[in-house]
Structure formats: C-alpha cells, structure tokens
Amino acid sequence: EIVLTQSPATxxxxxxxxxxxxxxxxxxxxxxxxxxxxxxxxxxRLLIYHASHRATGIPARFSGSGSGTDFTLTISSLEPEDFAxxxxxxxxxxxxxxxxxxxxxEIK
Amino acid sequence: xxxxxxxxxxxxxxxxxxxxxxTASGYTFPDYAMSWFRQAPGKGLEWLGFIRSKGNREATxxxxxxxxxxxISRDDPxxxxxxxxxxxxxxxxxxxxxxxxxxxxxxFEWWGQGTLVTVSS
Numbered sequence: 001e002i003v004l005t006q007s008p009a010t011x012x013x014x015x016x017x018x019x020x021x022x023x024x025x026x027x028x029x030x031x032x033x034x035x036x037x038x039x040x041x042x043x044x045r046l047l048i049y050h051a052s053h054r055a056t057g058i059p060a061r062f063s064g065s066g067s068g069t070d071f072t073l074t075i076s077s078l079e080p081e082d083f084a085x086x087x088x089x090x091x092x093x094x095x096x097x098x099x100x101x102x103x104x105x106e107i108k
Numbered sequence: 109x110x111x112x113x114x115x116x117x118x119x120x121x122x123x124x125x126x127x128x129x130x131t132a133s134g135y136t137f138p139d140y141a142m143s144w145f146r147q148a149p150g151k152g153l154e155w156l157g158f159i160r161s162k163g164n165r166e167a168t169x170x171x172x173x174x175x176x177x178x179x180i181s182r183d184d185p186x187x188x189x190x191x192x193x194x195x196x197x198x199x200x201x202x203x204x205x206x207x208x209x210x211x212x213x214x215x216f217e218w219w220g221q222g223t224l225v226t227v228s229s
Contacts, residue, residue: 034215036153043205043219044153055217087153091214096171097143097155 002026002093004100006086012108019075021103023088028068032092035064035073038102039084047086048073075105083107110134110218112206117223120196128191128223130206137187138162141212144180144191146202147222154202156180159189196227 003026013019023033031051036044046055048064051071061076075082088100116128130142143158157170159180168180179192189206203224207216 032214036216038147038153041221043221044207044216045219046215046217049213049215055215089153089214094214095155095157095169096173097214099153099155102152 001096002029002090002098004088004090004098006088006100006103008103009101010104010106012106013078014108015078015080017078019073019078019082019105021073021075021086021105023066023071023073023100025069025071025090027093029090029092031067032090033064033066033071034089034091035062036087036089037082037084038087044087078105112208112218112220114204114206114220114223117204117225119226119228121229122197122227124196125192125194126196126225128193128204128225130189130191130220132187132189132206132208138184140208140210142180142182142189142206142208143216144178144189145205145207146200147205148199148202151202156191156204193225196225198227201225201227 005024007022033051035048038044047058047062052064063074065072085102085104087102111133113131120126141158141160144156146154157180160167177195182189203222205222207219209216
C-alpha cells in the first residue's frame with residue numbers, strides 16, 4: 001500500500017497570502033496524484049489531477065507540481081473560500097487508492 | 109448536470125447491517141464505474157471500493173481493511189449503486205460518499221454530499 005504523508009498538518013495564513021502544501025509518497029506514483037479540497041458538510045472537490053492539471057472550473061490560483069514521491073499544491077493568493085482541508089490522493093497503485101492525512105488551511 | 113445522492117444512513121447497532129444507496133443522474137450511469145468512500149470523525153478520506161460497468165463485467169475491488177464485510181453492487185435501470193455493510197462496528201461510524209470519474213483514471217470529479225452512519229448501541 002502506498003502511504004501518502006501530507007505536511008504541515010495545519011497551515012495558518014491570512015487572506016492574500018501564498019499557501020504551499022506538501023504530499024510525499026512512500027514509493028513513486030509517477031504523476032498519478034490528485035488534490036482535493038474538502039469543507040465540512042460538503043462533497044470533496046477535485047482541484048488537480050495528474051499532479052499538475054487543473055480540473056474543470058478550478059481557478060488559476062491553484063497549481064500543482066511534482067512527480068515520483070514529492071508533490072506540492074500551491075494556492076498563490078488565498079481567498080476567503082479557500083480555507084478548508086486539502087487531501088492528496090494517488091491512483092498509481094491499487095487497491096487500495098490512498099489519501100494523505102490532510103492539511104487544514106485555517107485563517108490566521 | 110451530474111448529481112449523486114447518497115441515502116440510507118442512520119443509527120445502527122453494532123453487529124447489524126445497513127445498505128446505502130447512491131442515486132445518480134445527469135450522465136449515462138451504466139457506462140461508468142462507481143466508487144465509495146468514507147470519512148470518520150476527525151479522520152481523513154478513505155477509499156472503500158468500486159464497481160465497474162457491465163461492460164467491464166461489473167468487476168469489484170475493495171479495501172483489504174474491510175475484511176469482506178462490505179459489498180458494492182449496482183442497478184443500472186434504476187441508476188443506483190449500493191454499499192451493503194455487514195457486521196458493523198463502532199469504528200465504521202462515518203460520513204459515506206459515492207463518487208465517480210469520467211475517465212476511469214481514479215480522479216473523482218463528481219461526489220455526493222454524503223450520508224452519516226452512526227454505529228452505536
């Protein structure tokens with residue numbers, strides 16, 4: 001099973017600041033990595049697929065990078081609606097599909 | 109527009125069974141796989157399993173951690189996917205979500221809002 005480790009667990013930032021979230025895989029997943037945003041009481045929302053491709057309708061302030069075992073999600077300038085929990089997920093080796101433990105982006 | 113709605117959640121005693129439904133609309137349901145996920149209180153997202161389309165023999169795969177207690181099925185005419193959960197444990201308490209991906213590449217663009225299952229005596 002591929003284990004995904006996200007850091008930091010919590011990121012305290014102000015609107016307008018840049019957020020940098022990390023996801024590290026226990027073995028290479030190539031670029032088979034996605035990022036999701038999840039808010040309480042809502043469905044998860046796919047932001048990035050194949051490590052760096054924005055999903056339909058996702059604003060350009062969200063970007064993804066990386067390959068192999070190290071990946072980054074960057075939010076260039078936080079908007080109020082961006083405060084949420086973010087998960088990475090790999091689809092390279094399954095079963096199981098696995099998720100990271102999440103990074104909570106909270107308002108400072 | 110694609111719409112997924114989970115139902116069937118509620119309070120259930122340990123050891124009992126529960127069947128969740130995921131009613132889909134807005135796309136050609138029979139042509140796509142459906143996956144199930146959950147999120148326990150204070151925990152992250154967990155993949156439970158999926159069922160492929162009839163064209164892919166309705167093949168199913170599951171997370172090993174479920175130890176065979178959960179089964180996914182589908183009713184294409186009704187556009188419903190099911191998650192049958194047996195021998196429920198308190199640690200199965202979670203929000204349960206169904207989701208699917210257009211391209212069968214395990215990036216899930218469409219999710220339901222979730223249904224809460226509470227396992228408690």
